[in-house]
Amino acid sequence: MKLYIKNMVCGRCEVAVKAELEKMELSVISIKLGEVELSRELKESEIESLANNLKNLGFEMLEDEISKTIEQIKNGIIDLVHYRNEKIKINLSTYLSEHLSQDYSTLSKLFSEIEGITIEHYFIAQKIEKAKELLVYNEFTLSEIAIKLNYSNVAHLSNQFKKVTGFTPTYFKKLKENTRKQIDSL
Numbered sequence: 001m002k003l004y005i006k007n008m009v010c011g012r013c014e015v016a017v018k019a020e021l022e023k024m025e026l027s028v029i030s031i032k033l034g035e036v037e038l039s040r041e042l043k044e045s046e047i048e049s050l051a052n053n054l055k056n057l058g059f060e061m062l063e064d065e066i067s068k069t070i071e072q073i074k075n076g077i078i079d080l081v082h083y084r085n086e087k088i089k090i091n092l093s094t095y096l097s098e099h100l101s102q103d104y105s106t107l108s109k110l111f112s113e114i115e116g117i118t119i120e121h122y123f124i125a126q127k128i129e130k131a132k133e134l135l136v137y138n139e140f141t142l143s144e145i146a147i148k149l150n151y152s153n154v155a156h157l158s159n160q161f162k163k164v165t166g167f168t169p170t171y172f173k174k175l176k177e178n179t180r181k182q183i184d185s186l
Contacts, residue, residue, distance in 0.1 A: 003036045003050075004068040006060040009078050013059070020053050033083075036076035050136055070114050073107060074122065079125040082148070092123055128164045131157065135173050142169055 008017055010176050014031050021028050024046070027039040040051070051061045062068045076099045077092075093104040096119070100107060111119045127149050134145045151157040161169050 001041045003038065003039045004062040004071055005034055005036060005054060006062050006067070006071050007058055007077065008034045016057055017054065017059065020050070020057065024053070025128065026050075029128075032075075033079055034071050066110065069100065069102075069107070071110060073111055073119060076100065077119070077123050077126055081123070081130050092119070125164060126162060128161055131161060131169065132165070132172065135169055138173075145169075151169060 005017060008014065010033075017036060018028060018031055021036065021038070026042070026046075029037040029039055031037075047061070054061060060068070064069055073096060076096055080092075080095060093108075096107055097104045108119050111117075115122065131145050131149060133144070134140050134148070135142075140148065141146070142157065146154045146157040149157065151160075158169055161172070165172060168174065
């Protein structure tokens with residue numbers, strides 16, 4: 001049985017959901033962002049119990065097909081941007097079409113109607129969040145971040161970063177540095 005779970009967007013989320021399933025003595029075949037496959041069908045009472053337990057952890061079980069599709073789109077983008085350690089090499093529309101086995105124009109229209117933004121805007125927002133994370137960690141130069149996130153050049157990343165955040169990447173990095181104080185100066 002496959003379950004689709006909203007807000008399951010990171011490795012720790014997978015661990016939390018898996019722990020909850022194990023508490024209920026449910027055997028997991030596979031678990032990935034937003035999706036769990038169990039070894040058997042659940043009774044209605046088990047589904048209700050699991051839904052309540054997951055809700056207490058900040059997750060939500062999805063039942064209708066539209067919600068499942070939207071969550072699969074989001075999780076596919078999150079996986080592509082945040083968890084793949086190689087340079088993004090594939091066109092977003094191709095990736096989502098292959099990932100969900102559906103026509104991209106259908107996915108795009110559905111996503112825009114339900115979420116109120118385009119898939120592309122959601123993708124850009126995720127890329128900028130990843131850029132912010134990488135800037136804060138200070139492990140990569142802006143050029144390396146641009147390459148890692150598949151920007152054509154640093155200027156393109158900087159322009160998009162400023163459009164989304166209101167700050168240049170350099171200014172954002174300085175903000176981070178200025179918000180922390182040395183322990184001995186407290």
